[in-house]
Structures are given as C-alpha cells and as structure tokens.
C-alpha cells in the first residue's frame with residue numbers, strides 16, 4: 138500500500154450512476170454504512186453526467202425510468218431530457234445521505250483477490266484500500282468506442298464522440314459528419330441540423346424508428362401525483378405492464394413484430410417524400426433486432442436540403458476529406474462519432490484479477506458470462522450491476538438494476554448469516570448451467586433471428602448482453618441467492634492451502 142492508503146471497508150462500490158447509487162442506498166437500508174463509492178469523474182450521474190450532447194434524452198418514460206424507492210412526481214415530460222435525469226440523481230445522492238461515501242477522482246485501476254485475507258485489494262487513482270465485497274457498477278455504456286479509421290489523425294478539424302461533447306466547440310455554420318445511426322446519433326442529428334452548414338450522415342445500417350409519444354406532463358398531473366401517490370404508482374405500473382406484454386414478441390414470436398414495422402414505415406413516409414431517400418433509410422432486417430429508436434424529428438431533419446445520407450460507413454480520412462466504404466468523398470470541418478461503447482469488452486474486466494491469477498477479461502475471452510447477471514466463477518464477493526445478459530430491448534434498465542440490488546442485499550445477508558470471515562464464489566457448474574439455458578432461449582429471439590449485426594452480439598456473434606425474458610421474471614430469479622450455486626470460502630488454516638478453504642454448505 139502506498140502513503141495514500143485508505144484502509145479497509147466492508148464494501149467498495151465502483152461507479153456512481155443509477156447502478157452505483159442504487160447499490161449504496163440498498164446497503165444503507167441493510168444497515169451497512171461501512172462502504173465507499175469510487176467514481177473516476179468528479180460528480181455523480183454516470184450516463185446522465187457524461188452524455189450531454191444536444192438532444193440527449195431518455196427513450197423510456199421517466200415515471201418508469203427512475204427508482205421505485207425514489208419517485209419523482211415532478212418529472213417535466215414523458216421522456217425527460219438529460220439535465221433533468223442528472224438532477225434527479227444528484228437529489229437521490231442528497232436525500233439518501235450518500236455524499237460522505239463518495240470518493241471522486243478515484244478511477245479503479247486494479248482489483249486483486251487476496252486469497253489469504255479473503256478480501257479485494259483495490260488500487261485507485263486516489264489511493265489504495267481493501268474491501269470484503271466489491272460491487273462493480275461501471276456501466277455497460279460508459280466507455281466510448283471510436284473505430285480505428287485509417288488517416289483519422291490527418292483530419293485538421295474537430296473530432297468528438299457523442300458521450301464526450303465539447304460544449305466550447307461551436308458547430309454553427311460548419312460542415313459536420315455524423316458517423317453512426319444509433320440511439321445517440323438520431324437525437325443529435327435533428328438537434329444540430331438547423332445550425333450547421335452541411336450535415337453528412339454516414340449510415341452503415343438504417344435503424345427502425347417509431348414515433349415518440351412525448352409531451353409535457355401537466356401541472357394537474359404533477360399535483361395529483363404529489364397528493365395521491367397511488368396515481369403515480371398506477372402510472373408506473375401501466376408503463377411497466379405494457380412493456381412486459383411486448384416481450385414475448387421479441388423473445389418467442391419475432392414474426393409478430395411485422396405490424397410494428399408497418400407503423401415505422403408509415404412514420405418515415407410522412408416525413409420523407411423522396412422515394413430514393415426512403416429506400417436508403419429502410420432497414421432490411423426485422424424490427425427489434427437492433428434497438429428500436431423513437432423520434433419525431435429524425436426523419437424530418439434528414440429530409441432537409443442541408444443533409445446528405447451516405448449509405449456506407451466511414452472507411453478512411455484524407456485530411457479534411459472523408460471517404461466512405463462506397464468510395465464517396467465528403468469535405469468536413471467536424472466529425473462526430475455516434476459509434477457507441479465498449480459493451481462486450483468491458484474495460485473493468487481487464488483490471489480484475491481473481492482466485493486463479495487471471496483477469497475477468499481473460500476468463501471472458503470467448504464471451505462474457507455470469508450467474509444471474511451478477512457473479513463470475515473465480516471472482517469471490519465480486520458482483521456486477523448490469524452484468525452479462527441483463528440488458529433490455531424495450532423497457533427500463535432501472536428495473537433490472539433494482540432486481541440486481543435485491544440480489545446484492547441477499548448476498549450481504551447470506552454473508553452475515555454464514556458468519557465470520559467468509560467469501561462466496563460462484564460454482565463454475567452453476568455459471569455454465571445458467572448460461573446454457575439462457576443461450577438456448579436466445580436462439581428464438583429477434584436478436585438472433587432478425588438478420589442484423591448489433592452491439593448486443595460479441596465478436597463471436599454470441600448475445601452476451603440482453604436478457605431473453607420479462608423484467609418480472611428477472612426480478613423473481615434474482616430475489617434470493619441460492620447457496621447451492623456457491624462455494625463458501627473461509628480463510629486457510631495456518632498450514633493450509635494458499636487459495637482459501639472451500640467448504641460445502643448444507644442448505
């Protein structure tokens with residue numbers, strides 16, 4: 138340990154987005170106050186701190202995209218914008234007394250399991266500490282991905298990524314190239330189109346886009362939600378129920394999604410009159426295979442005279458000339474990458490070294506997998522929030538986060554019940570069994586059969602990101618820790634093995 142040693146804590150939480158803050162609240166509710174939240178940035182908020190690009194907003198109604206234990210009757214719109222969601226997370230931090238636990242500018246650089254002491258050795262940018270339990274809430278959409286484009290370093294203009302917007306750079310009057318057509322790109326395009334001189338969209342694959350049922354939430358609704366909390370709960374319940382009913386079409390009967398495709402086609406037809414442009418914007422894969430996007434302004438923006446759509450990816454940069462993979466050439470002053478994040482190659486996985494001296498990234502070289510989306514074999518007392526196969530195609534990730542917080546709470550309870558210095562390590566057979574069943578279910582889903590290549594799939598084409606069921610089912614299977622799925626580690630006896638003693642638990 139260096140001179141900046143921070144000592145020992147019961148729990149180290151990494152990240153202060155919805156996942157990390159939620160974990161902190163659950164720990165406090167459980168009576169656990171001996172924990173820190175290690176955050177690399179200098180403020181809470183995660184996704185909603187880092188993504189401040191023009192037009193950034195949620196795709197799930199706010200009354201569902203918020204903690205069930207921290208309702209907000211004051212949401213201004215159906216789909217609130219980034220500033221409101223960020224402010225909400227700041228309020229959650231204050232209301233639940235989380236400030237004293239926060240350690241900003243504390244990027245976690247390495248985590249190493251100490252088998253003798255049965256704890257994690259944590260190295261951060263602000264010092265070292267040890268922790269009995271680590272909760273990794275570093276977020277699957279947290280580390281921006283910029284593709285390696287030959288010649289990008291020769292570009293004389295501004296290069297940025299949607300998740301690291303430079304508000305000091307003025308796009309007005311500039312020739313801007315937007316790379317990508319994902320959820321961020323389709324919010325940025327209509328937000329900047331009126332101001333830029335020329336906007337060129339490099340589209341490898343067109344997204345399916347549906348209307349966005351957004352509107353201001355009236356003062357009367359807010360009043361009602363404040364005075365009669367049951368109305369707020371009913372609103373949330375309705376939003377949740379509708380989305381639960383949609384799941385089987387994604388997971389079992391993708392052919393039923395054809396009707397939604399007609400809706401999306403009509404939506405485009407209303408805004409885009411040019412048949413050639415419409416053809417270019419029409420996807421050739423089943424709706425839902427990639428994330429379905431919601432926007433009322435994307436298609437109208439693309440139909441404007443100062444916008445061009447290049448139906449190819451960006452292949453090369455030669456100075457200020459951008460070359461598409463179809464050979465087209467475009468001059469630009471600024472490039473905005475809306476190219477997503479390191480989702481199936483989570484950066485934190487390279488930094489965690491477990492029982493066998495290997496990193497999580499090495500263990501996951503053929504694809505990420507965890508038990509109930511949370512724990513990996515050989516990484517005792519290490520839980521991931523929004524781990525492998527916990528993503529959703531159509532509902533609120535906060536529901537999945539809260540289910541995982543239940544699992545965390547029970548994990549902590551089990552450690553208390555078993556007593557003494559102890560660690561729980563997922564059995565390899567339990568992890569394999571969970572993932573075999575999960576992947577079997579995956580074969581029928583739209584993500585596997587829909588005919589697209591998406592960020593849900595890893596380099597091997599395996600879906601290691603999405604949950605192939607309802608959020609209700611996930612909540613049920615994460616309610617309790619099944620001790621039969623874990624090995625219980627106790628400290629080695631003085632002359633014993635150096636890897637900690639493994640004991641069977643009678644349950």
Ligand SMILES: Cc1cc2nc3c(=O)[nH]c(=O)nc-3n(C[C@H](O)[C@H](O)[C@H](O)COP(=O)(O)OP(=O)(O)OC[C@H]3O[C@@H](n4cnc5c(N)ncnc54)[C@H](O)[C@@H]3O)c2cc1C
Nearest residue numbers: 152154155156177183184195196197244245275276279534
């Ligand atoms: C633009 C955008 C829009 C989205 N819209 C929706 C939506 O409409 N509906 C939906 O359900 N989901 C949406 N999501 C997904 C969203 O990421 C999740 O809903 C949720 O916010 C994830 O929370 P999190 O706490 O797990 O991760 P994050 O919010 O990403 O937080 C992770 C935190 O960990 C920190 N961190 C990372 N690595 C380290 C390290 N090594 N050391 C210390 N700190 C570290 C980061 O700085 C960050 O603060 C969206 C994501 C993006 C990017």
